[in-house]
Amino acid sequence: MGEASHDSKLDGMGPAGGNNKVYIGTFVHSRTREALELLHDTGVFVDAAGTIVAVEPDCHAAKARDVVCPRLGWDGAALEVEILTARPGQFFFPGFIDTHVHASQYPNVGIFGKSTLLDWLNTYTFPLESSLKQLDKARRVYTACVRRTLAHGTTTSAYYATIDVEATNLLADICLSLGQRAFVGRVCMDHAEMCPEYYRDESPEASLAATRSCIDHVRKVDPDYALISPIITPRFAPSCTSESMHALGALHRETGLPIQTHVSENESEVALVTRLFPDSSSYTGVYDDHGLLTPRTVLAHAVHLTEEEADLVAARGAKISHCPASNSALTSGAARVRWMWERGIDVGLGTDMSGGHSPSILEAARLATLVSRHVAMPLPDGPQRERAKLTADEALFLATRGGARVLGLEDRIGAFEVGMQWDAQLVGLGDVREGEDGRDGEDGGWGTGVLGGDAGNVDVFGWETWEERIAKWLFNGDDRNTKKVWVKGRLVHERR
Amino acid sequence: MGEASHDSKLDGMGPAGGNNKVYIGTFVHSRTREALELLHDTGVFVDAAGTIVAVEPDCHAAKARDVVCPRLGWDGAALEVEILTARPGQFFFPGFIDTHVHASQYPNVGIFGKSTLLDWLNTYTFPLESSLKQLDKARRVYTACVRRTLAHGTTTSAYYATIDVEATNLLADICLSLGQRAFVGRVCMDHAEMCPEYYRDESPEASLAATRSCIDHVRKVDPDYALISPIITPRFAPSCTSESMHALGALHRETGLPIQTHVSENESEVALVTRLFPDSSSYTGVYDDHGLLTPRTVLAHAVHLTEEEADLVAARGAKISHCPASNSALTSGAARVRWMWERGIDVGLGTDMSGGHSPSILEAARLATLVSRHVAMPLPDGPQRERAKLTADEALFLATRGGARVLGLEDRIGAFEVGMQWDAQLVGLGDVREGEDGRDGEDGGWGTGVLGGDAGNVDVFGWETWEERIAKWLFNGDDRNTKKVWVKGRLVHERR
Numbered sequence: 001m002g003e004a005s006h007d008s009k010l011d012g013m014g015p016a017g018g019n020n021k022v023y024i025g026t027f028v029h030s031r032t033r034e035a036l037e038l039l040h041d042t043g044v045f046v047d048a049a050g051t052i053v054a055v056e057p058d059c060h061a062a063k064a065r066d067v068v069c070p071r072l073g074w075d076g077a078a079l080e081v082e083i084l085t086a087r088p089g090q091f092f093f094p095g096f097i098d099t100h101v102h103a104s105q106y107p108n109v110g111i112f113g114k115s116t117l118l119d120w121l122n123t124y125t126f127p128l129e130s131s132l133k134q135l136d137k138a139r140r141v142y143t144a145c146v147r148r149t150l151a152h153g154t155t156t157s158a159y160y161a162t163i164d165v166e167a168t169n170l171l172a173d174i175c176l177s178l179g180q181r182a183f184v185g186r187v188c189m190d191h192a193e194m195c196p197e198y199y200r201d202e203s204p205e206a207s208l209a210a211t212r213s214c215i216d217h218v219r220k221v222d223p224d225y226a227l228i229s230p231i232i233t234p235r236f237a238p239s240c241t242s243e244s245m246h247a248l249g250a251l252h253r254e255t256g257l258p259i260q261t262h263v264s265e266n267e268s269e270v271a272l273v274t275r276l277f278p279d280s281s282s283y284t285g286v287y288d289d290h291g292l293l294t295p296r297t298v299l300a301h302a303v304h305l306t307e308e309e310a311d312l313v314a315a316r317g318a319k320i321s322h323c324p325a326s327n328s329a330l331t332s333g334a335a336r337v338r339w340m341w342e343r344g345i346d347v348g349l350g351t352d353m354s355g356g357h358s359p360s361i362l363e364a365a366r367l368a369t370l371v372s373r374h375v376a377m378p379l380p381d382g383p384q385r386e387r388a389k390l391t392a393d394e395a396l397f398l399a400t401r402g403g404a405r406v407l408g409l410e411d412r413i414g415a416f417e418v419g420m421q422w423d424a425q426l427v428g429l430g431d432v433r434e435g436e437d438g439r440d441g442e443d444g445g446w447g448t449g450v451l452g453g454d455a456g457n458v459d460v461f462g463w464e465t466w467e468e469r470i471a472k473w474l475f476n477g478d479d480r481n482t483k484k485v486w487v488k489g490r491l492v493h494e495r496r
Numbered sequence: 497m498g499e500a501s502h503d504s505k506l507d508g509m510g511p512a513g514g515n516n517k518v519y520i521g522t523f524v525h526s527r528t529r530e531a532l533e534l535l536h537d538t539g540v541f542v543d544a545a546g547t548i549v550a551v552e553p554d555c556h557a558a559k560a561r562d563v564v565c566p567r568l569g570w571d572g573a574a575l576e577v578e579i580l581t582a583r584p585g586q587f588f589f590p591g592f593i594d595t596h597v598h599a600s601q602y603p604n605v606g607i608f609g610k611s612t613l614l615d616w617l618n619t620y621t622f623p624l625e626s627s628l629k630q631l632d633k634a635r636r637v638y639t640a641c642v643r644r645t646l647a648h649g650t651t652t653s654a655y656y657a658t659i660d661v662e663a664t665n666l667l668a669d670i671c672l673s674l675g676q677r678a679f680v681g682r683v684c685m686d687h688a689e690m691c692p693e694y695y696r697d698e699s700p701e702a703s704l705a706a707t708r709s710c711i712d713h714v715r716k717v718d719p720d721y722a723l724i725s726p727i728i729t730p731r732f733a734p735s736c737t738s739e740s741m742h743a744l745g746a747l748h749r750e751t752g753l754p755i756q757t758h759v760s761e762n763e764s765e766v767a768l769v770t771r772l773f774p775d776s777s778s779y780t781g782v783y784d785d786h787g788l789l790t791p792r793t794v795l796a797h798a799v800h801l802t803e804e805e806a807d808l809v810a811a812r813g814a815k816i817s818h819c820p821a822s823n824s825a826l827t828s829g830a831a832r833v834r835w836m837w838e839r840g841i842d843v844g845l846g847t848d849m850s851g852g853h854s855p856s857i858l859e860a861a862r863l864a865t866l867v868s869r870h871v872a873m874p875l876p877d878g879p880q881r882e883r884a885k886l887t888a889d890e891a892l893f894l895a896t897r898g899g900a901r902v903l904g905l906e907d908r909i910g911a912f913e914v915g916m917q918w919d920a921q922l923v924g925l926g927d928v929r930e931g932e933d934g935r936d937g938e939d940g941g942w943g944t945g946v947l948g949g950d951a952g953n954v955d956v957f958g959w960e961t962w963e964e965r966i967a968k969w970l971f972n973g974d975d976r977n978t979k980k981v982w983v984k985g986r987l988v989h990e991r992r
Contacts, residue, residue, distance in 0.1 A: 107955070111968065328870060331869040378874065457854075457975065
């Protein structure tokens with residue numbers, strides 16, 4: 001299982017650039033929100049900059065080498081071409097996009113007791129985040145988080161770091177070094193009553209200055225934001241003063257940088273915002289009143305939005321990150337994805353570690369389908385119930401193209417199209433094979449190696465359709481099925 | 497990680513019996529429904545029959561050999577003693593108990609589309625189950641299911657097979673051969689209007705005769721039901737005639753064998769039962785009216801039970817198998833575990849493959865905590881909301897001792913106590929280690945090997961309490977963390 005065959009030399013783990021590459025096999029991506037597209041026997045041609053320059057049907061290695069490469073001008077002696085052909089049953093899938101994740105909370109995954117949002121922050125979250133001002137600790141935590149999420153096929157993450165400038169810059173450096181596309185946000189939180197004394201910005205000015213400092217750092221290490229982008233990150237309305245939110249809104253207008261924050265996660269939080277910002281029409285309205293509700297804004301959760309708030313989000317073109325694991329674990333509620341879609345809002349998925357327990361966007365997609373069924377449950381039978389449920393195809397759209405739209409990257413990532421970048425994963429499933437003599441394999445029908453370390457939990461018996469294999473991957477797949485991961489053409493993870 | 501050290505020779509995979517054994521390390525099990533107990537530096541002494549004969553605190557290998565073994569009379573030359581000491585950070589945990597699983601549906605895990613119970617049965621389930629009358633296919637499917645669930649630490653399963661006698665007997669044989677403790681039920685379904693013509697028992701008499709045939713088979717291969725027990729299995733009320741249910745009730749009274757069926761999974765199903773059995777007071781009442789509601793009865797789901805039905809279940813001492821994955825996937829509802837407990841009903845967990853997608857009872861426990869929070873969501877804030885939520889400890893109780901009670905095995909399995917049998921798993925978590933020189937390991941703090949094939953997804957940084965490590969295991973653990981599995985003293989699975 002697992003290893004794809006290489007017609008020429010192996011991809012090396014290493015910096016972007018280098019040779020032109022051809023990937024051959026089955027490609028699966030979202031054609032529309034409703035439907036995956038399966039491209040069999042296809043060649044995807046990726047140039048040295050990591051950009052897809054051709055998608056060729058009916059393509060095998062010989063045709064790639066003898067017909068397509070010459071057409072692309074790739075037959076000069078100076079350019080070496082590497083060809084990777086997926087094994088039968090394997091497929092290429094777009095890299096996953098995590099639109100909401102707190103890298104700084106990674107060590108706390110699974111640890112939340114019976115808490116809900118506001119006590120969870122004080123009990124588990126703020127102490128850990130604060131401790132990452134120790135850079136050695138931050139390095140361990142961030143490296144673990146980035147490597148772990150890469151291993152799960154996450155090629156792009158929108159990260160919250162902490163309030164600490166140096167530690168936030170370290171996260172940007174680690175993403176750049178390990179090759180994960182990332183938005184890296186220094187967390188702004190300056191509300192003296194709402195934030196603990198040991199973990200808050202000293203003033204709106206300090207909050208703004210620290211944010212600028214982190215932007216400067218990214219500009220220095222990745223001047224074109226080719227892989228890493230800063231993101232303006234007011235934690236959430238209750239933790240910010242009106243002054244600091246106005247300043248961050250102005251910073252957005254000045255720089256055009258994206259914004260991320262939380263909205264309407266929990267009913268107590270909504271009540272708190274109403275109390276803290278009596279002049280705003282709603283929780284969403286608070287961000288709008290501070291110039292923070294824009295087409296570049298990513299709002300996490302949005303569980304308890306009113307109709308008016310949804311209309312406001314849609315009117316401003318702001319996006320929503322749906323975080324089903326976290327919303328269930330913290331008893332926040334069941335967010336209504338189709339309801340958001342029907343109001344014209346783009347939605348992606350977030351792991352929301354450590355409110356969410358899992359580093360995997362595949363698990364987020366799985367839980368999105370389950371939570372959508374909990375949304376359906378209180379309603380009477382009929383079309384409305386049917387409508388709330390997300391299909392496997394829709395969940396995988398959320399995990400890829402949906403996330404790309406949320407982060408403003410829909411022209412660059414999320415699918416296999418000419419002009420997009422090669423952010424991709426190679427997926428392989430377990431194969432319950434029969435023996436070569438036509439009888440069942442050893443031990444009565446269980447192929448050798450299926451219980452080996454790396455085959456994972458998806459058992460393919462051979463009679464499944466491709467659609468069923470993909471559903472099996474969605475529901476029982478894990479990082480063992482993600483054999484290789486590339487970002488912008490660079491191989492950034494490989495199972496050995 | 498992974499390998500525990502052996503003071504003497506390695507355990508061999510093989511039939512039960514052989515040497516006395518001593519297991520040394522940390523043992524974790526449910527002391528009560530509310531609280532796990534952690535026994536550090538403990539020795540558990542297991543005799544050649546697989547029975548725990550001593551649990552010794554402050555025990556290391558030398559003490560085991562020099563003090564405890566002589567006390568047990570294990571120092572004779574004729575008896576060899578093997579000692580297995582868990583590595584630091586590893587722990588022994590009781591084997592998981594799956595109180596509701598359709599082995600015959602295993603190939604369909606993850607495949608359910610947007611269906612709900614009644615259309616799911618006709619679209620996905622009956623065709624697959626029917627096809628297992630081909631014994632070659634049944635062998636592949638059942639072997640895959642038993643090996644896969646063993647690999648996830650499931651030491652006991654309550655299986656539904658199919659209506660086919662030979663295939664059902666084959667499942668019993670496979671469980672016996674691979675060493676999984678199991679209840680194996682031939683599925684009874686003889687209602688001509690409700691079951692498809694291609695997949696039903698011909699008559700109540702045929703249904704009873706086939707059931708007796710399967711009981712005879714188990715009695716032949718495992719005369720004392722030491723590992724395998726038959727279980728009387730009317731599929732669910734809508735698929736059975738009143739005659740066949742009366743006959744199966746009589747069979748229970750004659751044999752004392754346990755019973756398993758489904759109850760109140762889905763609202764349409766409840767309405768159907770009301771229509772089909774107008775003389776019974778309720779869905780639960782149907783079983784009671786046919787002598788099928790007894791202390792040995794396992795009722796799967798029980799999502800929509802009324803107060804009166806819960807009282808009837810409690811009065812009869814019947815048990816409930818909670819199947820959260822399935823209930824979410826099929827939009828059945830969110831079962832109220834604490835509500836059942838408060839009414840005096842014993843509850844265990846079921847994977848309910850393939851209504852449920854996962855072979856893992858650890859995932860069932862994880863989903864039980866999440867679903868319990870969905871139960872809490874519609875309620876106003878306050879103690880009631882708090883009460884519905886299950887803790888990590890409670891979920892792991894459901895997975896072990898709770899399941900043992902449901903299957904009437906509470907004196908034999910589910911914990912580490914003298915007189916119980918050694919049905920256990922050795923659990924190891926990933927370790928994000930620092931380098932030996934005190935600086936972080938290579939790649940900035942990520943210990944070598946953590947992303948290797950078998951370490952799994954639980955990253956332990958070293959500062960976690962034991963309780964937090966266990967919560968991390970519950971939420972991100974998988975079969976990679978289950979290093980070894982024993983049933984009745986026999987090593988039945990080992991990760992290599």
